[in-house]
Amino acid sequence: MAKELKKTDVVLVGMGWTGGILAAELSKKGYKVVGLERGKNQTLADFQMMHDELRFAHRFEMMQDLSTETVTFRNNLKMRALPMRQYGSFLLGNNVGGAGTHWNGQTFRFLPYDFEIYTKTVERYGKSKIPEEMTLQDWGITYDEFEKYYDQFEKAIGVSGDEAPLGAPRSYPFPTPPMKKTPPLELFFEAAKKLNLHPYMMPSANLSENYTNPDNISRPACQYCGFCERFGCEYAAKADPLNTVIPVALNTGNFELRTHANVVEILHQDGKAVGVKYIDTITREEYIQPAEVVGITSYALNNVRLLLISKMGKPYDPNTGTGVVGKNYCYQTFGASAQGFFENKQFNLYAGAGALGACLDDFNGDNFDHSDLNFLHGANISITQTGRRPIANNATPPGTPSWGAEFKKQSIKYANSVLSVGAQGASLPYRHHYLDLDPTYKDAFGLPLLRITFDFEEQDRQLVAYLGEQTEKIMKEMGADIIQAGKTLGPYNIVPYQSTHNTGGAIMGSSPETSVLNNYLQMWDFENVFIPGASAFPHNSGYNPTDTVGALAYRAAEGIDLYLQKGGLLV
Numbered sequence: 001m002a003k004e005l006k007k008t009d010v011v012l013v014g015m016g017w018t019g020g021i022l023a024a025e026l027s028k029k030g031y032k033v034v035g036l037e038r039g040k041n042q043t044l045a046d047f048q049m050m051h052d053e054l055r056f057a058h059r060f061e062m063m064q065d066l067s068t069e070t071v072t073f074r075n076n077l078k079m080r081a082l083p084m085r086q087y088g089s090f091l092l093g094n095n096v097g098g099a100g101t102h103w104n105g106q107t108f109r110f111l112p113y114d115f116e117i118y119t120k121t122v123e124r125y126g127k128s129k130i131p132e133e134m135t136l137q138d139w140g141i142t143y144d145e146f147e148k149y150y151d152q153f154e155k156a157i158g159v160s161g162d163e164a165p166l167g168a169p170r171s172y173p174f175p176t177p178p179m180k181k182t183p184p185l186e187l188f189f190e191a192a193k194k195l196n197l198h199p200y201m202m203p204s205a206n207l208s209e210n211y212t213n214p215d216n217i218s219r220p221a222c223q224y225c226g227f228c229e230r231f232g233c234e235y236a237a238k239a240d241p242l243n244t245v246i247p248v249a250l251n252t253g254n255f256e257l258r259t260h261a262n263v264v265e266i267l268h269q270d271g272k273a274v275g276v277k278y279i280d281t282i283t284r285e286e287y288i289q290p291a292e293v294v295g296i297t298s299y300a301l302n303n304v305r306l307l308l309i310s311k312m313g314k315p316y317d318p319n320t321g322t323g324v325v326g327k328n329y330c331y332q333t334f335g336a337s338a339q340g341f342f343e344n345k346q347f348n349l350y351a352g353a354g355a356l357g358a359c360l361d362d363f364n365g366d367n368f369d370h371s372d373l374n375f376l377h378g379a380n381i382s383i384t385q386t387g388r389r390p391i392a393n394n395a396t397p398p399g400t401p402s403w404g405a406e407f408k409k410q411s412i413k414y415a416n417s418v419l420s421v422g423a424q425g426a427s428l429p430y431r432h433h434y435l436d437l438d439p440t441y442k443d444a445f446g447l448p449l450l451r452i453t454f455d456f457e458e459q460d461r462q463l464v465a466y467l468g469e470q471t472e473k474i475m476k477e478m479g480a481d482i483i484q485a486g487k488t489l490g491p492y493n494i495v496p497y498q499s500t501h502n503t504g505g506a507i508m509g510s511s512p513e514t515s516v517l518n519n520y521l522q523m524w525d526f527e528n529v530f531i532p533g534a535s536a537f538p539h540n541s542g543y544n545p546t547d548t549v550g551a552l553a554y555r556a557a558e559g560i561d562l563y564l565q566k567g568g569l570l571v
Helices: 017-028 053-058 117-125 143-157 183-194 245-252 300-309 405-413 458-478 546-566
Strands: 008-013 033-036 071-074 199-201 255-258 261-269 272-280 286-296 327-330 337-341 357-360 379-384 418-425 434-442 448-453 482-486 503-505
Touching: 008 017, 008 272, 008 546, 017 033, 017 245, 017 255, 017 286, 017 546, 033 286, 071 434, 143 546, 183 199, 183 357, 183 379, 183 418, 183 458, 245 255, 261 286, 261 300, 286 300, 286 546, 300 434, 300 448, 300 503, 327 434, 337 458, 379 458, 418 458, 434 503, 458 482
Parallel strands: 008 033, 008 286, 033 255, 071 448
Antiparallel strands: 199 357, 261 272, 272 286, 327 503, 337 418, 337 482, 357 379, 379 418, 434 448
């Protein structure tokens, strides 16, 4: 029998970026907030002297235990889905801070085009440009309406950057200047400008200088140690929920953080949530936490799974195209790249930072004419210097054996003489790409796993072929002696790592017939449930998602405050 606890104003399921932002903003306003995290607590002290590539980058110590809960995957409806038994394509964060502790810090705003992608595509090219099976739709909010929330998030974490010539417009400059322009980035800038392109420094949550945010949280500048992705930052130079928003929430006295609290169900009756049920993973005791508002603030995939398990909203049916929960799952389109080997140039590639890079948007969004192209959207093209590490980084020219004396010789020769230019392509939704509950496999608590049905489409292959040509041109102009170009894309494979940018499944929009959430991230069907996060994206852009995730959380915090004051649907 579950023990029922004292009712609170707001309960949050998951304490990563979205949970941390909601906790900070709502507790500052005086609301009582309970944050539930199924993992353990962690602090800056846990990351001291943890530059252990094997432990964190290859054995995934900071990630969710796949032996107790994972996802299943298939490419299409005819295939049997099988569990992801070991990490590959994406990484699921665990513990307080979630995936926000092991990210690289690349903090891009989506383009105005993204928020009105259906409308703007039809206006410029006509409806016939959109493939019949592509379920493209607007977000229910414009960039101009949304821009202030980007600004809030960027000031909270101190984003370092400079103006993107073809990027989203800004009301205010970046809080801190861009990171150091290293020799590889200089090469990229020079080459891009010779090709009449528009390079700029990558916006970074790795601080370029000491910074104090509007909540009076002070953090030091990045040391360029190169241990960002899959690692926690021991300096707090890389923004994460642990060194920005969660301390703010705790300092109010209105926020209670509970760890080892695995939420298994959102409880509801008569069209409103009444609280959540969770299990203490240490004692196995069951608890019910009543609340006026429920914020589902875990990772995108788990947000959708909780809705489906709790029977909230109408599940999406790919055969009829009806229903909304699970709809418009999108990933990210990689494959367009150019790796260049230099015979007479040496770089200090073991120094770096997660978002130390240069990029351009000439082939992103609708910044270029798609009239004669067989795809929509595009990609941000970039070069990054994230800090090479000896186990994972052994790049060798084409034709080199994959082991043995020659492999070792070439690995050493090119250890600091190989650069990569890559394109992070947008992923657009299709009718048969979706999330649902697996009928066979269950987690450690006997609950069904989430099933992903997804594959790359001709849209993605055409995008990769076109963008691959552009990356190769840039690398040639950079002067590489040997170039290995990527211009082809096979079926989606969940085994090799690509990105942790899973999106969709609980999308926002302008109508309950086509979306789960309104533009305050409030459920149409359950007015006191709010779900910020990448699960709200109707499609994925040519950028990293975190800036948009953070901005959505600030929008949701505003919505929850309004709801607690007056109730009802806000849109």
